[in-house]
Amino acid sequence: MSSINWQQAVYDVIKSGDIKLIGYVPDAGHAALINSAKADDAMREVVMTTEEEGIPLCAGAWLGGMRSLLLMQSSGVGNCVNMLSLQRSARLPMVILVTMRGEYAEFNPWQIPMGSTTQAVLELCGFKVERVESEADAAETVQAAIDFAFNSNVGVAVLLSQKMLGRKKWVE
């Protein structure tokens, strides 16, 4: 499966999961999803100044009856920590797709501290975490995350591994 195809498949399950709002801080690994959202008149996308904004964005949307989802890089998970208390206190359905850094073939050592604690931080904050290592599993895992979150009022994070996403290209 080509990289375009798995990301299209993920976008398709986001659509079929009735997600109407995507909050994001840009990341190269999410670029295709962001472009799909921007090209889709039926999807509202919001670029945020920090990932922390996404937690109350989703919370407010859900109070108003709208399903939403967040896209962020592993470093952004650390920016959310106290705000995640909103999800846990109110038992809000929440889905976060996280592109991983600081692991496979990482070029930038500054990515390692947060990348290596992302899963543990999310779990300590009460999130259920699924990790995707292969393109073939991506859409199914995101679909399961959406079903899990909105059927059971839980926070679910899907970590997209750096090995699957591919090495960051530093020179074009």
Add this chain to the structure above:
Amino acid sequence: MGGVMLERRAVVAKLLENRDNALVISGLGSPTYDVAAVSPSERNYYLWGAMGGAVMMGFGLALAQPDLHVIVITGDGEALMGMGSLATIGANQPGNLSIVVLDNEHYGETGMQQSHLGMGVDLCAVAAACGFTQACSVTTEAELQTAVSGFHETGATKFLLIKVSPETPPRVMPTRDAVENKITFRRALGTA
């Protein structure tokens, strides 16, 4: 200024007296007590934590309920912690969202330490620079009257910075159960 300063609870009462079906998010601390005291409603969501999140919560709600006026009532310290949200909202300009900052220039919940807004920072200018279509500062009864008239008319992204005296009126405590508040709120909206 002393005696002529606006009183926070009277300000909130005036802003919300004709709220009809408007939705209100209150920021943690005094704004939550103020809203509970003067305008209790199933259409209120009271924050007791998640400091810095009230404004974005209002934005998410405004996107989900575009036909209703969504009002965030929060304090200066809480708003400062989410200052980037003003940029996010300014970039999107939802026409049904009003941000009201009750500015007593202090962190009232923690012992009245001075905030940045008492040290020369102009948050109203920040909101205007971020693209809020209406951003105004209110310090007098007359300015409040002007701000209140047309407050519930939608079509603009509003930011009101209202200078209030650093008094601490009696605490009126709404539910601290975020799940209960969620269910009540969503039932009132018909989204549960």
